[in-house]
Every structure is written in C-alpha cells, then in structure tokens.
Amino acid sequence: MNAIIALSLFGITNLFLGFLNNRKILLPATLIFILISLGLNFADWNHEYYWFNNMLKTDNISVNFVSIILLSTLLVVAISRSFGDDDEHSHPAEYYAIMLFSAVGAIMMVTFENLIMLFVGLEILSVSMYVLTGSDKRNLRSNEAALKYFLMGSFATGILLFGVALVYGSTGSFSIHGIGAGVSLAKAQMGGAYGPLLYAGIILMMVGLLFKISAAPFHFWTPDVYDGAPSIFTAFMSTVVKTAGVAATYRLLSISFPATYGLWGNPLVYIVGATLLIGNITAVYQQSFKRMLAYSSISHAGYLLITVLAKRPETNSSILFYSLAYSIATITAFAVLIVVAESKSKDGKPDESFDAINGLAKNNPLLAFVLTVSMLSLAGIPLTAGFFGKFFIFSDAFSNPSVLFKGLLVIAVLMSSVGIYYYFKPIIAAYMKSGNTEKIEISPLYKFTLIVTTALTILLGVAPDLIKNIF
Template structure:
C-alpha cells in the first residue's frame, strides 16, 4: 500500500516537474521514483498486512508480482530515450506520469482482497493504456489501435462486472476471504446456478486482458499501432498483472468451483496456443510476430493456472519474470532498428530490415538472439525453465492432451523465432553502426544478463518465490 501511495504521488509530481526540467532529467527522475517504489515494496517482505478496510492485502506473493511489474516499468522508462527531441508532439512528463499511474493500477491488481479493488486496479491500468496507445496522434494506426482497444476493453469490462454482480448475488460478499469461505462451506447442489455463470463471465472478462483466444483479436492491431515503447509496457506490465489476478481469483478464491472452470480454461489455453503460434508463423512484421507470440505465451501460462498445483504460484512468477525480461529485450532492439530503418526502407518493421544486423552491431544482435531463444524456450535461457516448470505442473495434474499440444506448439515457436536469428546472422544487409546511449546499453545488457542468469541458475530465483 505504501508503494501505491508513493508512486501515485510521484506521478502527480512528474506533471509539475515537466514544467521546469529537461526530458532527460524527467526520465532519470522517473527511474528514481520506480527504484524507490521497489525499495518500499521490499520493506514489506515476510510481513502480511491488510489495508483500506481489509480490501487490499500485502504478502510475499503480491510483493513478488509487484517487483516484477515495477522492474518492467523501470526498464521501459530506461528504453524510452526520453521520447526523443520532438518538443511539439511528445510530452514526456505526461507520458511518464501516466505510466506511473498505470503501474499503480497493476500493483492493485496483484494485491486486491476485494473484487471492487480488482475492478479499480483494472480500470486505472486500462484507461492509462487506452491513452498511451493513441498518444501518437499523427499516426492513423495509433488512433485506430486506441479506438479498438478502448471499445473492446469496455465490452470486456462490462462482462467482468456482470460476472462480479452474479457472484455477489450468490454469495452476498465481495471480500475474497468471505467468498472463499462461502464457496467452501456450501454444498454444490445448494449453490445458485447463476454463481457458475458469474464465474465463467469473470473468466471471460479477465482472459481478454491477457490476450487469450478467442478474445485476442485486438492484440495484433493494438501492439502494431501503438508506439513501440508503450507496446513494450503493455506486453509486460499488463500481462503480468492480468495473470496474477487470474491466478488469485481462480486458483485461490474459486478453487472450490474447480470443476466449473477448469475444462473451459484448458480448452481456451489449447486454442490460444494453436492460434498464437500458427498465426505467428505467417507474420512478416516482427512487431506483429511478437504480438502473436504474446498470445501464445498466454496459453502456456494458462496451463499452470488450470493445473493448480502447489508449485503453480512460483511457476507463474518465474514465467512472468522470464517472459518480461526477454520481451523487454526483443522490443528494445526492435525499437532501435526500426527507428534506424525508418526512411531507408518502406517496411522498417519487417524481418528483412534486420538482415545483417550482426555485422556492424554485434551487441544488439546478441541481445536480440538471447531474447528470441528465451521466448522459444531453448535451454540455458530463462524461457526454457519457465516452460519446463509450466509443463511439469500440467504433467503432475495428469492432463495428457494439453501438454502434448503445448510441446508441439513450442516446436512451431522455434521456427518463427529463428527467422529473426537467421535474418540477423545469416542474411546480407546494409545496416550501419547504430548509435546507442549509455543508459540504453546498460539497460539492454541487464535484461539480457538477467535472461542468461535465470537460465543458468533458475533455482536461485525460484526459491524466493
């Protein structure tokens, strides 16, 4: 709760500091604010607190998710390059303030102990992302992406709220602990039928937020149309918060109704894996490929939610961290190369634009390769262990077909991820040396190093979860 208050005040402060400080200073101060937020969050370690009328709970699990979210936001700000030098059309103080407010919403989503707090956190996060998605007002694709995201997000929120209403009507409470007790103490035949409908409607509303099929249609267009730095934020912070909330609700609160939602969730996870991976194969744009990749990773994470094992919490945390680091690295390199290629080629986001990157930019090529290898689940990277832990949880539940499909889809993923690696190392191109700021280099090196360290020593981090 202290971190939420601090980041909210920091966001308001940013709006005023923007009148007096330079772009670079605002960027550095925002990073400092997020570092302070991480430090404040860590002070609650091994302490469980209830805040705000017992509607908000802080424990080690919520702290871990909060740290991943703030760490992702920290690196996104580091990769923002203070939004360039376009004084007329970019407003860094406002963007950074909105990102801090969005981070606050994400932290609420991982720490709620009341369904209304979930809704508040979700709306703070979502409204901020609608604004950031359409922030490039001169770009029609950005405007289109914002409209699509807003309209479909509004429908999903309505479905979620309707589901909450039905759950409240059946249980007479919004408090998580009370919901758990009511469901555990009521015989299945005595439960109102609309409780089951409410649970499934809440599932649909939350699955939209994490881009699970068939609620994924907004994802490729929004990821492609939004400015890359905000796509990076959306694909890491929003997805981590969404999965933390889904796991908290369904594997925790609605565990007594496991038979109601487990089969739909397994079906949706398999559909998500197929659609995400198969469609990614046909993409020529790296940004759209990463969008469908994001969809496919939602399918893997849903498997461990459905498995509901004792180790599922640590598996989701590890997967979230591994996916976040790899995605940050991939988008950071993509941002540099696409900005370099703008004006030099008609399609700077395509695989062809990355051809020959390794010749003059070995550091960028190495970082990009490590990130794609991790997303593909290749050994010695964090992504391998993330998938291994998820597959282990599913296998221990004795679910055969989803795990077989997941392994097959992982093989499909290797194909389209390696298209990027082949373009970088084995194709001829004319990319010259790309200038990178010191801060950008350090941030890129840290995310790449994190991916490798987690791949070599996974238990060092998983033991903390």
C-alpha cells in the first residue's frame, strides 16, 4: 500500500517539476517514479495487511492487480510523445501528474475492503479521466468526449452510490466481508429469501461498475469518448481503467455477494452475451482504427466478465493473465497508431483510419511487425498471450455445468472468430495494400518499449506458465 502514498507524493512532485524551464526532465522522472512505486508494491508480496483502519487490504492477488496497473501506466507514459511540443497549449507536468493520481484511484479500486474506499478510488480515477479526455482543448471532438464522459459518468456514480446506500441499509455494514456475513445471515433468517432493498442495491451497484468497464447496455459512451480523447489517454483508459473496473467488480461479487449468485449471475450472463455480440459485430463495420479498438475494448470486457461468472478456483489467475495480455497488446496497438496517425495528419488532425496504415511494412518493418503481433494477440491466435488468455477463460466457463453458461460459451467462441476478421484489417493494410507511408522516426525509448511489449506478448504465448504460476 506504500505504492499509493508514493504515487500521490510523486504526482505532487511532478506538478512542481512543471515550474522548471526544462520539460525534458518530466518523462524520465515520471518513469522513475512509477518504477519506484512498482518496487514498493512488490515489497508487499506474501504479506497480508489491512490499512487505514481496515479500509484497504493488500495480499498477493491485489499485488498482482496493482502490478498490472503500474506496468500499464509505465508503458503508456513511455509511449507518450509530443506532450511538450506545443509550449503554449500543452502542460505535460499536469498530464503526467494526473496519470499518477488516476493510478492511485485504480489501486484503491483493486484493494478496497470498504465500499467507501471503492467510491473514493472510483471517483479519483474517473475525475482524472474526465480531465485527460478533454485535455486537447482546441479539438471539438475532445471537448465533446469529455462532456459526454463527465455527464454519463456522474449518473453512473450516482447509481452506484444509491446501491451502496441500499446495501448498507440491508446489511448494516460498509465492509465487504461484513456485507457478505450480513447477506448470509439474512438468507438464514428469511428462509433463503432476501429483502427488496438488498436486491435493488446489488443491481444498482452492478450497473455503476459495468458502466466503468463498458459492458453492454452501458457501453454507449465508449466509442465517442475513446475516439475523441487524445490517443495516449485512450490507451490508458482502455487498459488501466478496465483492469481496475473488472478487478473491483470481481472483488465485490466474490466476497460480498457469493450467496446471491442466482440474483446477479443470471442477468450477468445475458449482459455478457450482449457485450460480446455488440462489441465484436459493431467493430466489423468501423472505418477508423481507433474506433475499432474502442469496440474491441467493449468485447474484451465481455470476455473478462465470463470468468467472473465462472466462480472457479482458477478465476483469480485467469482474470490476471487475461488483463495482462490484453493490456500489453492494446498499448502496443495504440503506440503504432499514435506514430502513424501523426505522420499522416489530415487538416491538421491525426489520420486514424485504416488507410493510414496502408503500406506500413515497406518503410517501417518494425512498426508493422509489432502491430501484427498485437493484433494476433487481441484476436487470440496461438503463440501469443491472447490465445492463452482466452483459453484459460473458456476453460473456466466450460467447467460450469449450466446450460445457459454453455450457450454463452458458444457465443464467445463465435465472436472470437468474428474478431479475427476485423483484427486482420490493419495487418492486411500494412502488408498487402500500397500506400505512401514514409520512414517514421521514433525515439530509442519508444522503440525499446515496442520491442519489450512484443517480446512479452510472444513469451506469454509460448510459455504462459511463467506468469500463470505466479498468479
């Protein structure tokens, strides 16, 4: 939990570094800050602690989730470029500081032991993302995305809080373990039934959390917000925010409400099915690479929720492995999109269509290769991390004897096949279509980050047990 304190102090330090005339110090300083926080997080390994009057808890599961969040933040910061190019309108110190603060909120969401801390972490993360989404103040799409995200996110937070109030009224506790005990007691006293307040509270809390991870039918904000936000922050949003949201949902349902599985499990099956169908089928028709990744993010929320539903002993490691594989591949894809879009701007704006990737392999073989590996991983092709991520999730789902669950698994497999179609679009554009993409110069740090993420994707696809056993 020292990582929370360190990141908060480092974020404030970044703001003071912004007063310096030399902006070049901000990127390496932020990377060092995140690495230190990552080391402090690993110091909690094999140590189970309760912090801040039992409001937060660290154990090996939370350490793993926090590691994925910090690694994703590190990679996103490493590919952040052009932050300080515009002296008049860009404020890199503020951007980096807000990213560190948002990571604090994400960590609180995966370590909360009390619903109050879940709300605080969620708000820290959400408010930070509202600001970053609208950070390109001269871009109307960015302004629109920020306003839409803020308004819809505020409603979702209100719904979540209403659910928290109803659950507290039903169980008399904000502690997730206390709630679990209260639910079990209510079940015993009422002959297996629950009061309507508890039913309503659980449903409202699920709505608030499912909004944050872009699950259907609460996904409508995702394409426009992802498309309007600067690409670097979209990469952060689609990885860190999703990992934190899924981890928080799993922690809440598995600890507080396992006894009410029949209440939230059956509706969630239909929600997951709709999420997979909408995310994958809509992604097929996208002409923008960035919007395709937005709908892809929706579909991956569905895959992650499958293993939340499975209730297997392996669920912890399956969610962690999939989150890691998805985050690495998504950040790689956005890294390539950022440099290509900037090199082919239209009307002063980055070109984020598939056409911008045409002929990429001719003069930029490294970019084309890492893009190919990331797309193959997201599609779940063998010898990539994404393949074993889906394999572990489908294995968990197959072990569930429910006929409804078997139907969901069939939908998931079919939608994975659909995903192959649209994930191959950028690969075909890079290698099989002609274009005028010139040689794109990238910094050594940028190139090193791409090589590391690609190597990790292949390594996890060849030897998944290296990470799976740790989880």
